[in-house]
Amino acid sequence: MSEPTGAARRRGPFQVGDQVQLTDPKGRHYTFTLEAGKSFHTHKGAFPHDELIGAPEGSVVRTTGNVAYLALRPLLPDYVLSMPRGAAVVYPKDAGQILAMADIFPGARVVEAGVGSGSLSSFVLRAxxxxxxxxxxxRRADFAEIATQNVERYFGGPHPAWQLTVGDLQDNLSDTDVDRVILDMLAPWECLDAVSKALVPGGILCAYVATTTQLARTVEAIREHGTFNEPSAWETMVRTWHVEGLAVRPDHRMIGHTGFLLTSRRLADGVEPPLRRRRPAKGAYGEDYASANREQASAQSGKADESGGEGTEPPATDV
Structure with missing residues (x-):
C-alpha cells in the first residue's frame, strides 16, 4: 500500500528538496529548501546544506559565527504563512475552524471558490x-499559478485529489453530489443557486467573508434562498501567552479579526426551512422585510384557523 501524497516528506531524516525551518536563539524563523552543495547564509555566519542532509529532524546546526539554529520541517501553519503570495492567505486559525466546523472528512468531495495563494487548498487536501x-x-490565472506552485511545493508534486479551474464558479460549476462547498470570495450570495444544485442533502456550505456588510448580505441571501437551514456565523481571535516562571500573562500582540465564517446545511429537495422563532430587535429590518413577514404570518395564521387545532400558537414574526 503506497503512502498518502506528501507523507514521505513529513518524517525521517532530511532529504534533498525538503523544506527546512531554522529557529534562532530569539525565536525567529528562516525557511529554505535543502540543496546539495549549497550553503545557508545569515548575518551571524553560514553553514553548508550538506550538514543537514541525512540528519534527523530536530538537529541543531551552528554557523561559522557559532550561533546555534534548531532545524525542523515547517508545519503546515508555518508553511502557509511564509509561502509566496498572490492573494492574502487564509490564516491557520480560520483554516482550522473551516476543517472542523465544515466537517471536512477523509474522502470528502469538496468544492472551493477563491483559491487565493493555495493556503486553504493545502489544508483541505491533507484532510x-x-x-x-x-x-x-x-477567477485570476496569476493567482491560480501561484497557488499551484505552493501546493505542489508542499506535497512534493501534483496532488491526485486536486483539480483547479480558472473561471467563475457560478459559470463553470458542473460537479454534482458534492459534500462540502467553501466560498472565499467577495460576493458568495451570487453562487447560491449553483451551490444548492451541487450539494447533497445535508451537505455544508461554508463562507469566509471579510466585512460585516458581506456577512449580513450572505446570511440574508441564504435565508431567502429556501434550500438551506438557518446559518451560523462567528469569528475567531487567538491570543498567545507569555509563560516564564511566575510571569504568566497574555502577550501584548494577538491575531485578531481576519474574517467572518458562516456555515449552513443543504435541506432535502422540496423541504421548506422551519420558520425562525427568534425575534430581532425593532428596526433591524426595513419596511420591505416587515411587509413580507406580515403577509407570511397572516397566511400561516389563516391556515391554522382552518385546521381548527386548539392551542396552536401563531408563528413568530420578525417584527
Missing part, C-alpha cells in the same frame, strides 16, 4: 486525502 476530491475555482 480529504488521496481518495477525496477538491475542485477549486479561481
Amino acid at each position: 480529504i486525502g488521496d481518495q477525496g476530491m477538491l475542485h477549486s475555482y479561481e
Whole structure:
C-alpha cells in the first residue's frame, strides 16, 4: 500500500528538496529548501546544506559565527504563512475552524471558490486525502499559478485529489453530489443557486467573508434562498501567552479579526426551512422585510384557523 501524497516528506531524516525551518536563539524563523552543495547564509555566519542532509529532524546546526539554529520541517501553519503570495492567505486559525466546523472528512468531495495563494487548498487536501476530491475555482490565472506552485511545493508534486479551474464558479460549476462547498470570495450570495444544485442533502456550505456588510448580505441571501437551514456565523481571535516562571500573562500582540465564517446545511429537495422563532430587535429590518413577514404570518395564521387545532400558537414574526 503506497503512502498518502506528501507523507514521505513529513518524517525521517532530511532529504534533498525538503523544506527546512531554522529557529534562532530569539525565536525567529528562516525557511529554505535543502540543496546539495549549497550553503545557508545569515548575518551571524553560514553553514553548508550538506550538514543537514541525512540528519534527523530536530538537529541543531551552528554557523561559522557559532550561533546555534534548531532545524525542523515547517508545519503546515508555518508553511502557509511564509509561502509566496498572490492573494492574502487564509490564516491557520480560520483554516482550522473551516476543517472542523465544515466537517471536512477523509474522502470528502469538496468544492472551493477563491483559491487565493493555495493556503486553504493545502489544508483541505491533507484532510480529504488521496481518495477525496477538491475542485477549486479561481477567477485570476496569476493567482491560480501561484497557488499551484505552493501546493505542489508542499506535497512534493501534483496532488491526485486536486483539480483547479480558472473561471467563475457560478459559470463553470458542473460537479454534482458534492459534500462540502467553501466560498472565499467577495460576493458568495451570487453562487447560491449553483451551490444548492451541487450539494447533497445535508451537505455544508461554508463562507469566509471579510466585512460585516458581506456577512449580513450572505446570511440574508441564504435565508431567502429556501434550500438551506438557518446559518451560523462567528469569528475567531487567538491570543498567545507569555509563560516564564511566575510571569504568566497574555502577550501584548494577538491575531485578531481576519474574517467572518458562516456555515449552513443543504435541506432535502422540496423541504421548506422551519420558520425562525427568534425575534430581532425593532428596526433591524426595513419596511420591505416587515411587509413580507406580515403577509407570511397572516397566511400561516389563516391556515391554522382552518385546521381548527386548539392551542396552536401563531408563528413568530420578525417584527
